[in-house]
Amino acid sequence: MQAIIFANRIGDELAPLDQHYCPALLPVGNKPVIEYTLEDIATSGISEVKLIISSQAQEVEQQLGDGERWGIRIEYFLSKPQEKTKSVLNRLSLPSNESILIIRGDIFRSPCIASFINFSRQFPNEFVQAKMANENAGMSMLPAAQPYLDGIDWPLINHGENNSVVTLVLHGLCNMLDSFQAYLQVNLSLARNDIPALTPMxxxxxxxxxxxxxxxxxxxxxxxxxxxxxxxxxxxxxxxxxxxxxxxxxxxxxxxxxxxxxxxxxxxxxxxxxxxxxxxxxxxxxxxxxxxxxxxxxxxxxxxxxxxxxSQLEANIIPSQTHFMTRLFILAILLISLPFWPLLATYSLIRVLLLKLKAKPIIQEMINDNLGQSLVVYSFNTPTRIISLLPQLCLVLTGQLDLFGAPAQIRYASGQNKHRLGVFGPVQLLLDEDAPEEERSLLMLEFDNNSSNTKYLSLLKQSLFMPKALHSQESVNKAIY
Missing domain, CATH: 2.160.10 (UDP N-Acetylglucosamine Acyltransferase; domain 1)
Structure with missing residues (x-):
């Protein structure tokens, strides 16, 4: 049996604490809450886990690794923040006849997974609803739960009294971590040894x-x-x-x-x-x-x-992550391309006049750089993105932007200060300026978590032959994978 753990909740009900932690990483007794679920999963005998993550994907993966310390194997899947369960499962292409545990990993519950699995096996064709402390415990078993998957979306809902629903009442603590008081109380309960089978380490x-x-x-x-x-x-x-x-x-x-x-x-x-x-x-x-x-x-x-x-003051100035040799290469590109800049400006002007575009030939923007300073940047109004961004390479030489990174204009619901800013990136090169914020965030997350050694080369190659108007999600996926 395998388990699918959903840890893609934003946690905006805990704002502004959500700027420091996503719900899955909230410390309970100095241990991220999702680790309690992983320990319970491992104890139940499940060894294969698909973990659904979102806005703080890098932090989650860095904290949990491949799951070896629990004797399980974790495979990570990116989703949009709080994306519907059905939408995520459709993309996973799961076997239709295999029993699969679906569980939320961003709430706290007393150890109970083994009991839930054993009970559910007695009703292989029925949807089993688990309740703990009069709360939805956030667990389901496929394929019987297929018509009831909305119950594991956030916020969790109870299916009430339904003849086709079997309810298992579990003993212990179930805490949604959906308020400051709730978050404090679960920590206090653990410290007081009020939670059966759990003692601080x-x-x-x-x-x-x-x-x-x-x-x-x-x-x-x-x-x-x-x-x-x-x-x-x-x-x-x-x-x-x-x-x-x-x-x-x-x-x-x-x-x-x-x-x-x-x-x-x-x-x-x-x-x-x-x-x-x-x-x-x-x-x-x-x-x-x-x-x-x-x-x-x-x-x-x-x-x-x-x-x-x-407790340890963070440096106000983040050193540039662009290698010295790369910066020398960029300097050479700028020196070679500089004589062509007047031609690019002229081309941009003619394009704006002929196409009657609302934008100006030279686009001016105000951004915040990697040093936390505001500055004005320029780009050419050309259909090829990589060429239009040439003037911004000057900021790479000064260490204010990286060569590759998130766009300086991007806004994330959480974790926005943890992204290095760069001139080139999938959002800058593959999406239009009017692309939805959700799509921009998801694309950046997918690219950050792509471990391919050739992802930057593939991105640049793709952008050279992809005019602005022809960008599509299919082309984006090709560039990422």
């Missing part, structure tokens, strides 16, 4: 609380936990000053620094976060420079690094 340290202990990760610098009237989880490589006071349940992520005199109570501090001296945090979620107050459901971005911020 860190070492146990006695606290002053007679009922609960602390779980502390490797290389964490903590002193005096036995005097704290609190309990919780402290992640790897984190440091908590001895003068810090903790109350109730506290979860501290990996690589986190809590400075002296701080007071933490019923809070969740996500990895790579610094909490400054004397700061009081109560019923809140902290993520780098983002503070979410759960008393008011409001959030603020803190600019003062002395209060909260990344």
């Amino acid at each position: 860190e070492r146990s340290f006695t606290s002053a609380n007679p009922e609960q202990d602390f779980y502390v990760g490797a290389k964490a610098d903590t002193q005096g936990l036995d005097k704290q009237h609190a309990w919780g989880i402290i992640g790897e490589n984190s440091k908590v000053d001895p003068s810090v006071e903790m109350k109730n349940t506290v979860i501290i992520g990996n690589d986190t620094l809590i400075d002296k005199g701080s007071v933490l109570e019923s809070c969740l501090i996500l990895p790579h976060t610094y909490v400054g001296e004397g700061l009081e945090v109560n019923n809140s979620i902290l993520c780098k420079n983002l503070l979410i107050n759960l008393n008011t459901d409001g959030h603020i971005l803190v600019d003062d690094q002395a209060l909260i911020g990344p």
